[in-house]
Amino acid sequence: MDIVIKLTQFLLSLSLLIVLHELGHFIPAKLFKTRVEKFYLFFDVKFSLFKKKIGETTYGIGWLPLGGYVKIAGMIDESMDTEQMKQEPQPWEFRSKPAWQRLIIMLGGVTVNFILAFVIYIGMTYFYGDKYIANSELKDGVWVVSEPLEQAGMQSGDKIISIDGHSLDRFNEANAELITAKELVVDRNGEQKTIQLPVDFVDQLMKNKTEGGLVIPRIPVIVSAIDETSPNFETLQVKDFIKQLNGQEIKYADEFKSALEAYKGQTVDAVIVRDNKEQNVQLKVDAEGKLNMAFAMGVNLNDAEKLGLFKLNTDHYTLAESIPVGLQLGVDKLVGYGKQLKMIASPETGAYKGVGGFKAIFDIFPQTWSWEAFWSITALLSIMLGVMNLLPIPALDGGHVMFLLYEMISGRKPSDKFMEYAQTIGFVLLIALLLFANGNDIYKSIVGK
Structure with missing residues (x-):
């Protein structure tokens, strides 16, 4: 069931991002009376799961969930439909439109990605507020x-x-x-x-x-699990606080780990707190300095406040107040992702080894359904999709934008043959990046890192 919940969130988020991104190209194309031949969620290699033609556009769902696309007439894109480009340009084709209109069409997808992310952050700020520990x-x-x-x-x-x-x-x-x-x-x-x-x-x-x-915040030693084979199984219970070892006050769990080292292979007097009452017990420490029990490495914010560990601050905002707060959150996420990309581009950091593909994206979704987590992840993925599509690589939106800006500045339009070569090179680069990212996923799964 857990895997179904993760998969559902993953596919729902991916589908939402793809459809809205492609809609960002579709709408300005239609406004500028440019023919859109196909609008697809996922890729329809050889066949489609669903398709229906409405007017001049075929809408469909492909079987390969690696993205989606709109096929705009008179444009050299991932479809590599060079036959159409050999014909005389038609007034309803992309190539016949003024450069400024083509630029708006190409920037439409990433524009929607960024708008979507900021709208989500504003909405989350309004509905959930802002919880934090000062x-x-x-x-x-x-x-x-x-x-x-x-x-x-x-x-x-x-x-x-x-x-x-x-x-x-x-x-x-x-x-x-x-x-x-x-x-x-x-x-x-x-x-x-x-x-x-x-x-x-x-x-x-x-x-x-x-x-x-x-x-993480320093917390007391809270027993989270105890092995049935542990000599302390009858002594300790889940949610017990270990307060003292041999008369030594143990305030935090990090102190507890080092304190146990002094009692390897011994039985030690201890004080625990159970149901708000102190109890004197004896704990058996093994030869490795362990009690064969697990203690919490952290607690969620709400539980931490209930336990009195620290105060949880919650800021609530009106809709008007949520706008600047949500926008700032979006900017912070965008800047943070930019820093990560910069590190990935610097080989000495080794950050490129952490680049992941679809499995990495799948793994960040929780196993239990949470709308707050879903929207937070979707907003971040929308920013990532927008930034990645702006990279000046032929076959990506950023590559088309780069050539359009060159045309607008120089007054010279790159030839169709040049664009075909550029698209081919860009497509090869994208496949290489896709193989590298998903290959990293496979490698990490094999070596367990």
């Missing part, structure tokens, strides 16, 4: 759960002051900013320290995956 709430700093971040010099208990020169006001933003960061400033026992992150930090993160992020 960085100032984390009085005792953060728990560093990423080995590469520890190796770079950050320690549990550090309070993050700034990342790349920008002060951190909301803890929720820390993990996303750290991924692309070069420098962070922390407060360690009242002293400010500057930590330089290595240029291949992203590559190190991918090799040392940690669930839950790079840093």
Whole structure:
């Protein structure tokens, strides 16, 4: 059932993005009286799952879910219909339209992608508000759960002051900013320290995956599971808090891990909290310094507030107030994705190894249905689709825009033969990128990273 929910969200999001992107080309084409021969969700290689001709346009659904397309008459596109281009230009063809009209048609898809993302962020701001933990709430700093971040010099208990020169006001933003960061400033026992992150930090993160992020709020030791074969199975229960070990106060889970090291192979007196009452128990520590139980590496925001770990702030907005807040959120996501692309383009960062294909996109959807998660992911994917389509690669919208701008500036239109060659080269590049991204997915699935 979980896989069905993930797949449903994945296909619904993908279909929505593709249809609206292609609609962005379709509408201005029709406004400028340009004939659109096909409008397809997914690719119809050899056959279609569904098709119906209405007027001059055939609408359909292909069987290959790798995208979608509109086939505009008189345009050299992925269909590579060169026979039509050998005929005399017709007034209803794309090639017969003024350059400014062709530019608007080509920019229509990415324009819709960006508008969609911003509309979603505005809507989410209005309906869900903004939940966050103020960085100032984390009085005792953060728990560093990423080995590469520890190796770079950050320690549990550090309070993050700034990342790349920008002060951190909301803890929720820390993990996303750290991924692309070069420098962070922390407060360690009242002293400010500057930590330089290595240029291949992203590559190190991918090799040392940690669930839950790079840093999480410091929380008490909350038992989340206990092995039936554990000698402590009868002693501990899920949701127990371990408060003391051998008289030593254990405030946070990161302290607990290091404290256990001193009691390998021993039985230790402990104090636990169960149902808001303290109990004295004895815990058996194995030779590896473990209790054979799992403890929570983090809790969701609502549970954290109920447990009194820190205050959860929720800002609510009117529809008018949601507009600037949602727009700013969209801009922040766009800038963040731009930073990631810049890192991917720099081989020394190793970020290119993390490029993923359809499986990577599929994996980010949750196994339980959540409209909030669905819309958040869809908005981000819309931004990614818009940015990727703007890349100046022939066969992408950005490639067509590049040639149109050249035509408008120079007054010279590239020949149809040149455009055919450019489209072929662009198509080969796209296939190579597609193979690389999905090949990365397969490789990571095999090696488990």
